[in-house]
Amino acid sequence: MPCAPSPASPRTSRGPARLVPVANRTTEALVLRSVDFGESDLIVHLLVPDAGRLTAIAKGARRSVRRFPGTLDLFNHLRVQVAHRRTAGLARLEQATLIEAFTSLRREPARFALGCYLLELLDRLAPEGGARADVRRLFGFALTALHTVATLHRIDSRLRTLLELRALDALGLCPELRDCVRCGASLDSGVGEVAFSVADGGPVCGRCTRDAELFLHVHLGTLRALEQGLRFDLERLDRLVLSRQSLEESRRILDRFQRYHTGVELRSERFLDEMLGDAR
Numbered sequence: 699m700p701c702a703p704s705p706a707s708p709r710t711s712r713g714p715a716r717l718v719p720v721a722n723r724t725t726e727a728l729v730l731r732s733v734d735f736g737e738s739d740l741i742v743h744l745l746v747p748d749a750g751r752l753t754a755i756a757k758g759a760r761r762s763v764r765r766f767p768g769t770l771d772l773f774n775h776l777r778v779q780v781a782h783r784r785t786a787g788l789a790r791l792e793q794a795t796l797i798e799a800f801t802s803l804r805r806e807p808a809r810f811a812l813g814c815y816l817l818e819l820l821d822r823l824a825p826e827g828g829a830r831a832d833v834r835r836l837f838g839f840a841l842t843a844l845h846t847v848a849t850l851h852r853i854d855s856r857l858r859t860l861l862e863l864r865a866l867d868a869l870g871l872c873p874e875l876r877d878c879v880r881c882g883a884s885l886d887s888g889v890g891e892v893a894f895s896v897a898d899g900g901p902v903c904g905r906c907t908r909d910a911e912l913f914l915h916v917h918l919g920t921l922r923a924l925e926q927g928l929r930f931d932l933e934r935l936d937r938l939v940l941s942r943q944s945l946e947e948s949r950r951i952l953d954r955f956q957r958y959h960t961g962v963e964l965r966s967e968r969f970l971d972e973m974l975g976d977a978r
């Protein structure tokens with residue numbers, strides 16, 4: 699007579715992993731990225747208001763409609779329950795409920811492209827942890843920026859430029875726009891064009907430039923226009939006028955500046971360039 703299959707191991711014999719202490723927390727979160735993992739799991743990159751960027755595994759997420767009812771899509775603003783093991787390793791996403799889906803971002807290619815670009819920038823540059831006030835501010839920025847992209851009438855290169863600047867500002871990486879980044883002197887308003895150093899993160903006055911260095915050259919008016927863009931409410935950015943020259947110069951600065959910090963070409967960058975007609 700064949701042997702009966704042996705019963706499943708009792709739960710108590712699974713080994714020490716079950717004894718690792720776990721801390722649970724419930725928080726708001728924004729889905730920055732979601733990647734299939736194994737047969738049925740997802741790895742999700744989240745932005746959370748009290749911890750910055752957080753990577754978590756959602757076990758069985760591609761099967762469990764009950765725990766994750768279509769909620770782990772890009773752009774989604776969620777309330778999540780996360781379990782952290784007090785040893786190294788991925789956090790575990792236990793549950794997620796939808797707060798807001800920003801559905802209009804998925805309906806129009808230009809909105810979708812700009813939304814994806816902003817999320818990718820945050821996914822690359824948001825800190826894991828960090829000062830609580832800073833990451834809360836970053837989370838607030840991310841939600842308002844998505845709302846802006848979802849609702850403003852015109853999605854164009856000017857809006858992209860100003861939102862990109864605001865994203866760098868919220869990340870604590872905003873370029874200096876007012877004074878010489880090397881000596882702190884005010885820029886002479888009579889000069890018209892100034893040298894901009896991507897590596898130094900701002901304009902460099904005539905006394906601090908050396909002949910052999912490579913600079914971008916921008917008009918002072920462009921820096922002043924960008925400074926104004928830092929002060930505007932995000933939802934009113936469409937009212938800010940940028941001349942064609944200022945827009946071209948701003949794009950050059952921000953393209954180089956973003957690449958300097960991320961170190962890569964973002965996956966969504968070419969798609970966004972095509973959607974908005976931005977030459978490179």
Ligand SMILES: [Zn+2]
Nearest residue numbers: 878881903906
């Ligand atoms: Zn100087």
